[in-house]
Amino acid sequence: MSTVPKSAPEPTLSDVAALAGVSRAIASRALSAQPRPVSADKRERVMRAAETLGFRPNSLARGLANKSVNLVAILVNHIHDLSDLDLFDLLLTEIQAIGKQVIFIRVGAGEDAERFLRDGVAYHVDAALVFADFADAATMRTMFRNNAVLMLNGHHDAGAASVTMDEAKGIGEAVADAAAKGVRSAMLLTGRMMSLVEQARVASYRAALQAHGIELLAELAGDYSYASGRQLARQIDVDTTGAVFCTSDAMAMGVLDAHRQHFPDHRPARFRLYGFDNISLTQFDAYPISSIGADRKEYVAQIVRILNDPAGLASGGGHVLVATRYVPRLTG
Incomplete structure (x- = not known):
């Protein structure tokens, strides 16, 4: 009777350490995705030994030993805004740089979001980053059975850390720019007004326009999209409107394309146009839209800094404000 030959045992971390001539602890540090102190010479020996043996670190086992899974949940309503693409590409890069991976959880909007948050079954994660409009920290802690919740949606829940953009500063600068150029009337194109972030953003526009004596002719609600x-651009009276402020760059791009005849060489002939988010596309020739935005690298750095402090995150490590600024371009 034939027998199936036994496969060779998988190489272990101890095997790697022995071949490299270092301790098991040093081998573990050298192979960790997180930055840990180990000399370049020893790291090179360990990496060479691991390659020779065909060793692959067992992330699951390491996570169990450390009581972590190196997995971060990001909750969003959806991902279709152009600003989302700019932000999340950078955020994923920086989270992966500290040895963690990401799962996106799309909760939708309105009743669908509320139902998901009420009935949803969550993953086992080290932390949850909450961008979704409707989510509150208490619900997130219950869903994930974890206190490590970072609020990024404008909710300042007691006991939960948060990072928020100080949008009033950049909005004030943009409105001041319009006023200095003789603008006396404006329209405001908004996104989802159920969002706390959007409510605060719109309130900042109203206050800045009033402070500079600019009449707000109308507020038109959209969904941030192109x-x-x-x-909404069809409702702009180009004869009475001095400026159009949009609460997303994507909406401003839609307005610009609808009124290209009023922007010869991208410069305003009938009304000035301002966006929000300072997305990468506004740096290209096709959409040189004056905009408002935070330094994304600083924003993401603050998120990752808090994420990298599990104890502080779980205990509600404070509220961080990241300043925005006005970025002038041709349409303003």
Whole structure:
């Protein structure tokens, strides 16, 4: 009777350490995705030994030993805004740089979001980063059975850390720019007004316009998208409107395309146009839109700094404000 030959045992961390001539602890540090103190010479020996033996670190086992899974949940309503792409590409890069991976959880909006948050079954993660409009920290802690919740949606829940953009500063600068150029009337194109972030953003525009004596002719609600900006652009009276402020760059792009005839060489002939988010596309020739935004690297750095302090995050490690600024371009 034939027998199936036994496969060779998988190489272990101890095997790697022995071949490299270092302790098991040093081998572990050298192979960790997180920055840990180990000399370049020893790290090179360990990496060479691991390659020789065909050793692959067992992330699950390491996570169990450290009581972590190196997994971070990011909760969003959806991902379709152009600003989302700029932000999340950078955020994923920086989270992976500290040895963690990301899962996105899309909760939708309105009743769908509320139902998901009420009935959703969450993953076992080290932390949850909450961008979704409707989520509160207490619900997140219950869903994930974890106190490590970072609020990024404008909710300042007691006991939960948060990072928020100080949007009033950049908005004030943009409105001041319009006033200095003789603007006396304006329209405001907004996104989802159920969002606490959007409510605060709109309130900042109203206050700045009033402070500079600019009449707010109308507020038109959209959904941050290019399509909604292009559709709302039909309601702009170019003869009475001195400036159009959009609460997203994507909406401003839709307005610009709908009124290209009023922007010869991208410069305003009938009304000035201002966006929000300072997305990467506004740096290209096709959409040189004056905008408002925070330094994304600083924003992401603050998120990762808090994420990298599990004890502080779990205990509600404070509230951080990241300043925004006005970025002038041709349409302003």
